[in-house]
Every structure is written in structure tokens, then in C-alpha cells.
Amino acid sequence: MKDVLARGSARRLPEDSIALRAAVLGAVLTGLAALTSVGAVSLPAALLFTVLLLAGYSFSYVYRHPTSWGWVVKIVLTLAAIVAVTQFFGALRQLQTVDEARFPLANLFLAVQVLHGFDLPARKDLNFSLGSSLALMAIAATLSQDMAFAFYLVVYFAFVMAALTLSHRSELGGSAAAWMTADGKTDPGRARFPWDDIGRAVLPVTLCGALIFMLMPQSVASQYFALPFSLGEGIGADAAGGIMNPGGGSGTRSSGEAYHGFDDRMDLNVRGDLGDQLVMRVRSSAPAMWKGIVFGEYDGRYWKAADPDAAVPAGDAPPYQYPVGLRSLGPRVRISQTYYVEAEQPNVIFAAGQPDTIWYEGGVSIDALGGVRTPSTLTPGTVYSVVSTRGSAPAEELRELPQEPPPDHIERYLELPDSVPDRVGELARSITRGESTDVDKVLAIEDYLRRNYEYSLDSPVPPAGRDAVDHFLFDADVGFCEQFASATAVMLRSLRIPARVVAGYAVGRRNALSGYYEVRSSDAHAWVEVWFPNYGWYEFDPTFAIPKADGGLERSIPLVGAISALWRSVRDAGPLGQAVAAAITVALAAFAARAGWRASRRRRGRGRAPLPPGAGPVTAAFRRFEDALATAGRPRAPGETAREAVARAARAHGPMSRTALQVFEVERYGPLPPRDEDVATAVEELDRLSRAVRETP
């Protein structure tokens, strides 16, 4: 056993580079710091791991040469590794979700790093350690939600680039008899840190990485959904009761902190801006509207949510299933979402479309309209997941649906108060005149509102007793999402098409780096759901647009998305903006063409015949002289001998000794190489002549 281990060690050359060891250790410690920052490793454990890693790397360096007792160390490390793996499997048994395995996995990887840190005699071992550090960063990357991870990423890649560069230098110099340097000093290369080599690589790596990221398809290839958090001891507590809106004010002005629509009733007379506070991050397989509350009854000023006392518990423990009776049918697209609450939210579950399955640690109830409620408000730090479905039938398919009256339980979505004047219905009929199907009527109304009404958060408030929709349609002509959605729903109801208003958040801004949708207070929104026979509820947004679930290349490939966004902004910029964009495009095209032409010229220059075999420095210097002549527009003629070319240049640019040419001829045609001192003189003279040729017009 001892002999076998000793032989194994002897085959690997000990790595002497402290710089390489330090770079690898830096990468590992950065991975550890990243894991600590996302909470996968506790701070005391991180400190312990740091001390052990430092000790291990120091030990490995000191005892990098084979020792007679090295086999003892290997046996001890093997036993310790067995203990670490045993603990890992023990931890796995206590997990509830696959996702939770990331934490014990991170600890296992760290334990392996520490143990391996005591056995890093050779460069190959250090390369393995560097590769393992990537696993630490990968685990941290799956857990990180904010931009702080960018710092760890930059530091990590700095260490990785340094380690790879030093590893390559070590590989080159490992068996080399000596290092060659431009100043002629022997052997300094082993101690030199390649700052310049690493510095020159930063820009190409950054550009290549950025380009690859921009071109990388980031669609969800797998529909497999794993719960990315622990449910703990999920309790199905009763969630009955009204909607609690933290930060919600009263009166006709918004508090600015929370959307007033997140309540048992939505007051169409409230006005005011909302703040830009980050309220939640959503990891979702597709962009969607994050619906929270469903409003069914309209009374001329308020939209009312379902009776809180009628909410029914969705089950005893998570996961909770959406009631079958409320489910929509037909073609549906699945959307998996996980919500990370950053600011306190109402006691409702926000979800895309129809929340089929809900993983929430507390109890969940379903109200009569299909809204999902929780016993208490969603506090910061709350995490829950939902797998939803959303109707995906295209308009053509919806047009084919039978025109039949809605079932009894949908009748409520046709009711209108007496406050709605007849002219609202007349307007709806005039807008949809010529449209035979429900979906075309919906689209016609959406289009009419977008074209004829302005968006403003501070639209005029209807006078007391005046129907809010009628005031918006016929007097104000200005409104925001609530007015647009309400007008659509009311007009559709007047056409006997079931419709309702829902409130929640718009999709928010997707952080391309973290992959999360960052939802802010100002993303609070109201839109419309329309019922279609057999297929159930479909979302429409007369204010903006419902994001497509698939999104195509624009969503999955960042570069395509960026170009599309740029194109849209140019398209919407008006004539002046388009003129500026066109000028910039022309300038960029001209710059690219010029750069291409220059590169082509350089390539033609490089395409010359290579230097002949055995060509020495003087021949190379003569080639530079020929290049200088060509650049100056006086190239060496095909029949011109080297002596004639030099004489021609010397006549114009000063004398040149015959020795340089003789040395050139000796080097080029002689049986033995010229003397070194002659070579140096000849190279110097030819280069001087080349400079003179280039610099003299």
C-alpha cells in the first residue's frame, strides 16, 4: 500500500509556484465567500473553512515533495472524506425538496476542497481544485438573486484567469532548462508574475463572455419543477377574512406606498403615484401578469372582491390544488413561478393565470371568485411557488368557439349596476359593429380605448354620484389601468360577454443577469379577464399588453431582445429620433467598413510568403526593410537584387555599410551562420534603414 501510494506521488512533479497556489486558493475562497453571502454557509463555518483551507494549502506547499509518511496523510484524508460523504447522505435524508440538497451539497464540496487542500503537491491537483471551485460558484449562482453576486463573479474570474495563466507558465517552464528573457537574464521567469499577460486577456475574455451571454438561449428547456425552498412544517391554517393591504390608505389619494386596489374593493376614484420600491422578485419560466385579486361586482364606483367569509380552505397542507370547479379548460401553457417577497404584501397569493398548484408554508383559501388568500400578509422573506396554467388558444381558435350563453355560475360577470347609462352599451355596440365573435369584440374595444384615450395617473375624479366608467368614456378621456380595465369589462358585460377586473402586478423588469423579474410598487396593475365558452378565462390588458408566455427568440436570446428593444425605441422616437438613429447607423456602418478594409489590407500583408526555413534575424530584418519599402510605395521590384534594393534606399536615406548586406548573404546563403556581433550590427543597420524609409515621404 505504502509503495503504491509513493509511486503514485512520484509520477507527478511538485509544483513550486506559490503564485499559482495563491491564485487557486483565491478562487476557492471567493467561492466560499459567495456561498456565505447567499446563506448557504454560516459565517462561523465559513471562517472555519477559511482557516482550514489556508492551513491545507500551506501544508501542501511545504510538503509538496514526496515524503516517507505521505501515505499516512492520504489515509487520514480518505477517512475524513468518507465521514464528509456520510454526513452528506445523512443530511439528504432530512430534506423535503430536491432544491434543499444545494445546501448540504455546498458543504460537501467545501469539505472536499478543504481535505483536498492538504494534498496538492502537483499542478494537476491544483487544476482539479480550481475546477472544483467552480462548483461552489455554481451553487452560489443558483441561490443569488441580486447584483451583489457580480462582485464575487468578477473577483472569481480574476483568480481563475491568473491561475490558468500561471498554470500554463508552470507547464512551459516545468521541464525547461532555463527561461529566456529579452534582457538576457537567465531564470527570472519562474518568479515573475504575468500581470501583463493577464491584463491583456481581460478585454477578450470579457467581450467573448458578454457576446456568448447575449447569444445564449435562456429559455426553459425542462418543464421539470423543483421547489426551490423548504416548506418547513407547513400548516394549513384557515385563511378566511378580508384582504389586508399593508400601506394602503383611505380617501381619494393613494398612500404612494401600496396599491389601493389590493383590497376587498377597488375604488375607481382614488388617484396618485406609486413608489418605486422593490416588492418582490419572481423566478418564472415565462413572463406573465402576477394576479392577486379578482373583482366580480361593479357598483358604479367600486369593484368588489368576493365575500371573505365565503373563502374555502384549499387543503390541509401544501401543496394546495386549485378547485376543479373553478379551473379553465382548453389549450393551456404551464408557467412555474417562485416568489421572493421583499416588501410586505397583502394576504393574497400572486400568481400567473390560473394557480393550479400552490406551495405556501401557511394556510391557503380560495374565495368565491377564484382569488387565493392567506391568513396573514406576506412579510419580507416569504417564499412561495406556484405552477400555473394560462389559456393559450390563439384568436383564430377562440373565434371558432360556439356562441352559447354562459352557465349559471358565470352569470354574475354579466351584471351591471343601474348607474351605467345606456350610452355605454351603445358605445360598445358601435365599436363592435361588424364583429361577429366575442374575441373580435374584445379586441375591438381594446383597440378603441388605446387609440382614443390617454393614459394618466392623475386623471379627473368623477363627481359624486357619477358612474366612473361613464365619466371616463364620455367626459375625462384620460385614465389609468383601472379606468381602461373597468371600461372594457363594463362594455363587454353590456354586450353579454362575461368579463371581470383583476388586480396584481405587471411582469416587472427582468434582470438579465440574475434571471429574476424584479417587481416594484409602480408595477401594480389592473386588467381584464374575459370568459369564453368551454375554455374559461382569458386575460386581456387594454392599457398595455399581456406578455406572451413563449416570447420567442426575443425573450430567450438577450441579444435579440436588446435589438428588438432598440428597434422599438427607434420606431417610437418620432421623425427626429429616427433621423438621429439613421445617422448613427450610417456612421457605424462606415466605421465597420473602414475597419474591415484595414484588416483586409493587413491580412494581405501577412499573406506574403513565410520566411525561408532557417531564416535568421538578419533575414527577418531584411523582410522588415522590404515591408517598409512597400508601405512607402516604393516596393522592391521582382528583378531587383537585395544589394540593389538596399543601394536604392541608401541613396535616398543615407549611407549603409556593406557589412550588413554581407552578413545577410552569409546568413541566407552561407554554410555556417554569421557571427553574433555581426548579426546584431546588421539587424540594427537594416532596421535603421527601414525606419528611415517609413518616416521619409
Place this chain on the structure above:
Amino acid sequence: MSRRPTAKAGTVAAVGVLLVGTATTAQAGWLFVLSAGVLGLVVSGVLTWHRLGAASVTRSLPARARVGEDVSLRVSVHNASGKRLPVLRVEDRFTAFGGFALASESVPGGGTATVELTRTALRRGVFDDSDVVLSTAAPFGLMRTRRTISVASRLVVHPLVIDVSGFPLPETPATTSDEALAAARTGAGEVFAGVRDYRPGDQRRWIHWRTTARTGRLAVREHEDPARSPIVIVVAGFEDDEVGERVASAAASVALYALDAARPVHCVGHGRFGEVVDNATRLQVLDWAAGLEPSDSRAEDAVAAAFRRWGRRCSFVLFETGDGSLRPAIDLAVRRGAAVQIVRPVSEDEEPVETAA
């Protein structure tokens, strides 16, 4: 020039793709960034252009060395381009030293990296142009560019000269009798050696009249004999192996010993400096021995050629190598009246020189 991704590039790329798959499944945005960074390392490494076409190498050496001698040499890498050459591995395949590797720091445009070092001449021979392989995978070891350059330089490595004092240099039969020797020593040469008593047979023109008058006895002048028979060192059937090396060493040693014994030396044997070296100097003997190479020529052909060239007064030292079929050559030499000494290499434990009549 060749460019090829290294195994490390494949590994890193595979890890990057694996991360992309994981990121896609886990919907982890930062994992996409991490994988893009890893793949960016690979792509930038693979796209790195090393410009080895602009590099040239020179090797400065002394003209001659002896086997086992430490040789000082200088190797330079010159960058003829305007851009920087990356850090390089320089593998010099100069066989005199058994090949060796150097590493070069990056060389600025127009600059030269140089190193002076000492290598031991490992084997006899004449070593001309040899390849130098430049390779680099800078900066990250992911894409290797390799270029082989033939570098002109020559080193003649002489064989070891061993002490062969007492080696029985052969004499031609015509010079082995005392009478003939005495006759030869009384006037054939030009160099005055002394005076001795007259012997019957001495010619009258040799009489030294002043001494005869002073002593009253006939005395004759005595001259050195320049016509001592030349030694022809013949190496035939040379094989480029360990035995051949010992033969080259022995042939050079015997030839130098003969020169020390004031015997003219002619060298015969196929080599880099021709088949025959006439009246060789010490340096020529060593160069000839250094340049010995295998050939298909037969030993008797070499001996016959030597007879044609130098006549009957040659004494031959035949070095037997290869299959030992020297008998026809020996018979030929003896038939023509030449003295022949045969040297036959034996195993390492025995004396390397053995003589035969």
C-alpha cells in the same frame, strides 16, 4: 504551423455547456452569466492568435567539442513582427545534446529573447541543422500553436581519445630487417643525424671526410630516415551503435598515437568528411573520427584503394566492426606485403583493443 485546442479546453468547454444546461433547468440567471464567463474563457483562448510565424531562432555554438564536454551555447528567439510574442516553450532538438527545452518570456515586437546555457555533448558526430519547435498555449493553456523551425548551426563532436600507449604500430616487412633499416638510416633522408663508422655497402659519397681525416678511420654521415611507413587507419563496415562509437574512439586514439610516434597517418572510412583523409593532422583525425558514418562499402575495397593510393609501404590498422568479415581485406593486404594490425572491439569488460598479425 499547427493550431489545436488542448484537452484542457475541451474539459472547460464541457463544464461550461454543463453549466448552461443546469442554468436552463434551474432558471438561474447568474448561472447563465457564470457559464458564459467560462465559455468566454474558452472562446477567447481558442481565438488567441500567437503569431509564431514572425519568430525566428538562432543557436550559437563553438565549432568543435569532445564527447562529455560541457558546451556553452546561446539560443535566441527573435520577434520580427510589430506585435508581442507570447510566452513560449522552445524545444531544441539538437541531437548532440540529446534535445532540451527552454521557456521564453513574451518577446516584444522587434525584440529578441536570449539565454546562455551549458549543455553536455552527449555523443560523437557532426551535427548540422536541427529543428527547434516553438509552442505556446498562452494565455490560459487552451489553444496550442506549434511551429517547427530548422535552425542552422554545426557542431563537430570528437570521440573520446583513450590512452593506447604501447599499441604495436605495424611496420611494413621491408623496414623490419636491421640491414634494411641501417641502410635506410644512412642517407635516405635529408636531416643530419650523426656520424658512424663505415660499414661495407656504404656509398662513398656518404663518407664524412673531415672526421675520417681527424680519426684516421673511415666514417660516414648518418641521416634520419623520413620514410617510416605510413599508418593507414581503416574503418569499414561502420555501424552507428555503441560498438561503432567505441571503434571511432579507438581509431582516433590509435591515429593520434601514430602521429605522436612521427608516423604519417592516412584515414580511410566513410564519413562526413569524405572516404579518405590524406596525411591527416591531429584535428583532421579527430574530425574524421567524429564524422564516421555507416556505409555499404567493403573493407577489402578500402584496403585496395589505400594500396592504389599509397603503395606497398603502407602499414594497416584495420578496425573490425559489423559482422567481422575482414578476412578478405587482411588477405589482400598481406598478399601485397603490407603489415596489418587488426583491432577488434570486444565486450565492455575486456580490453577494447586486440591485435592480430
